[in-house]
Amino acid sequence: MSESRNRPIGVAFLLAQLGAHAAGRFAARVAELGLSPADVGLLRMIAFQPGRSQQSLAADLGVVPSRVTAMLDPLDRAGLVERRRSAGDRRNHELHLTAEGTRVMEDVKRTAMAHEADLTSCLSPDQRGQLLALLELVADDQGLTPGVHPGYRRS
């Protein structure tokens, strides 16, 4: 409680704390759509590059291919993604969103906007712009890929 008097809180700690908070809130919101944050990440990657293979997904996510199989199974069963055998190389699955999957991603987009609005509601438009710029500065300096959430994997 009075811990803050003793120890100066730095940018690094605040980022970790607020980041976990933001991620937790987002998880709670998309849970109402029946999705986990990992599900959302997977759906976004498929929406952005339809037809990609599970191997390429595994490589980009930094996880093992068997993990992608396990993550994809429920989304497939729920009718949000479709695995199509590639005509050219029948070992491949070409991944696509279904119509339902596309609709769900619209819900996710609305959810993300509400999340953003809630998190920054205490800031003036000016302050929000400043914060965004400073965060982008640090993210860029730290070599983070835009739009790719690292989870907690390899640094």
Next chain:
Amino acid sequence: MSESRNRPIGVAFLLAQLGAHAAGRFAARVAELGLSPADVGLLRMIAFQPGRSQQSLAADLGVVPSRVTAMLDPLDRAGLVERRRSAGDRRNHELHLTAEGTRVMEDVKRTAMAHEADLTSCLSPDQRGQLLALLELVADDQGLTPGVHPGYRRS
């Protein structure tokens, strides 16, 4: 890669991304001291309030008492914390840092300062102050307790 062209990146996502990055980097740093971030959190709480019980720790952390036992065991074996039977109520363990534990916490403090410096090295002192102020504004508005990292538990 060119994802950023399509989808505007917001404050919420950047916070989650940078927060995970900062947490991961910190984890890598303290791993060199043989500690996990959870270990550090536990040591900090004991350092701040010596003599506290495992129950109070469990309550503050939002975890179950048996979890505290499991987290404490390696720190005890490593000689960083000491469990002293309370004289007043012999069911209790009063938790204290050992001399070695106190020394390790000095290392942790140096590590945290290096971490902070690295993460904000691209900012001018002015920018760093602005970022700190804006993050504190949001953290306060979101009801976050100073100095307490929520992990990914209950929102």
Next chain:
DNA sequence: TATTGTTATACTCTATAACTATA
């Protein structure tokens, strides 16, 4: 023989519940 995706297995993390020793 190499590669895509799947299945089987093992390991880690965490929670629930049963247990002990005190009170």
Next chain:
DNA sequence: TATAGTTATAGAGTATAACAATA
């Protein structure tokens, strides 16, 4: 009977390795 801490057990999550189909 209730409480502090421990131990035992079970469930998620994730990685490694063996496997089947295709190239």
